[in-house]
Amino acid sequence: MAERKGISSEGVMNSLEYKEIEDKLARQNRMIYGEGAIFLLILFIGAYQVHSGLRKEIALNRQQRNFLLSISHELKSPLSSIKLTLQTIIKRQLDPERARGLINNSLKDTERLAGLVDNLLMAAKLDGESVDFLPEDLSVNSVVEEVMAHYENKSDRPRKIELKLGEGLYVPGDRMALLTIVSNLLENAIKYSADGDLIGAQTFKSGNKVMIRIYDTGIGITDLEKTKIFGKFYRVGNEDTRQTKGTGLGLFLVRQLVHLHKGEIVVSDNVPKGTVFTIQLPSAESIVRSDSEMPRSQTVS
Ligand code: ADP
Numbered sequence: 001m002a003e004r005k006g007i008s009s010e011g012v013m014n015s016l017e018y019k020e021i022e023d024k025l026a027r028q029n030r031m032i033y034g035e036g037a038i039f040l041l042i043l044f045i046g047a048y049q050v051h052s053g054l055r056k057e058i059a060l061n062r063q064q065r066n067f068l069l070s071i072s073h074e075l076k077s078p079l080s081s082i083k084l085t086l087q088t089i090i091k092r093q094l095d096p097e098r099a100r101g102l103i104n105n106s107l108k109d110t111e112r113l114a115g116l117v118d119n120l121l122m123a124a125k126l127d128g129e130s131v132d133f134l135p136e137d138l139s140v141n142s143v144v145e146e147v148m149a150h151y152e153n154k155s156d157r158p159r160k161i162e163l164k165l166g167e168g169l170y171v172p173g174d175r176m177a178l179l180t181i182v183s184n185l186l187e188n189a190i191k192y193s194a195d196g197d198l199i200g201a202q203t204f205k206s207g208n209k210v211m212i213r214i215y216d217t218g219i220g221i222t223d224l225e226k227t228k229i230f231g232k233f234y235r236v237g238n239e240d241t242r243q244t245k246g247t248g249l250g251l252f253l254v255r256q257l258v259h260l261h262k263g264e265i266v267v268s269d270n271v272p273k274g275t276v277f278t279i280q281l282p283s284a285e286s287i288v289r290s291d292s293e294m295p296r297s298q299t300v301s
Contacts (some may be wrong), residue, residue, distance in 0.1 A: 065230075066235060067233040067248060068077060070248065075113070079110050079113070085102045089103075121179060123232070133174035140171055140172055145165070147182045150183070159190060160197070162198060163202075164200070165201075171284055172261075177261070178257075178261075181253075184251070185254060186214055191245070193218025194218065194219075197216060197274070201213065201216070202215070208285070211278060212281070217275065218271065218275065219273075219274075229267070262282055263282065
């Protein structure tokens with residue numbers, strides 16, 4: 001048809017208008033592909049965010065369910081056993097020796113309940129963003145020794161206990177908070193080890209830091225779990241099948257309290273087996289005192 005009008009198709013293709021139309025078309029194509037790619041990218045990012053949000057939500061729900069299950073169990077079992085003991089003492093004429101044994105067991109149960117409530121209160125305070133601390137120059141060894149003595153007396157599970165204490169180790173801190181840190185770690189060391197395993201505490205100085213190490217030769221923690229165990233309510237395994245008691249609050253509290261004391265905590269493998277928790281805190285001498293150094297009321301970050 002073009003030939004008939006005297007314009008060859010080659011001529012049309014070489015014409016300026018045709019080139020411009022072709023360029024325009026190419027530009028439009030590029031724009032469409034570019035916009036499409038951006039749109040796809042945004043879609044993928046959105047889908048990924050929805051997916052990870054959902055996963056977080058599911059994990060949170062699972063943790064909350066685990067927490068409710070474990071806390072109910074933790075509260076119920078010592079209460080039931082105290083109730084049973086009291087009923088037995090009232091109903092039966094027990095010889096004094098047997099009665100003392102039962103009462104001692106109930107005392108251990110009440111201590112466990114008190115420890116649990118202390119942990120819950122501390123967690124609530126940390127959540128409420130302000131904790132009342134009574135800062136003083138604390139002898140780290142006196143805290144470790146106090147906790148160790150407590151567990152040596154009350155532990156009905158035979159463990160080998162080892163204490164390696166350095167000298168002159170003082171940190172600026174709150175005694176109750178430091179007791180909570182050490183006793184939670186020691187309780188875990190006992191809980192996650194078996195009869196005959198070694199439980200130990202070591203204190204020493206490294207530069208201007210005071211180090212506290214609590215170690216055991218127990219079941220150990222996998223590398224994947226090491227990244228999760230400091231999370232609130234996080235417990236390794238499944239609540240329906242788990243044998244050990246607990247709420248998943250212990251290590252969360254420990255880490256928060258260590259951070260409030262401007263320290264760090266790390267977890268590593270013990271050799272040949274077991275776990276080591278190492279805490280480093282600024283030593284008392286390394287801190288230039290001022291009223292603002294550790295205020296009575298601290299804010300959790
Ligand atoms: P829990 O109340 O479950 O003991 P924690 O916050 O104290 O909660 O600890 C979180 C998890 O870390 C525990 O469920 C346990 O699996 C693991 N864990 C803590 N300490 C030890 C340890 N010394 N050895 C092995 N596992 C441990």
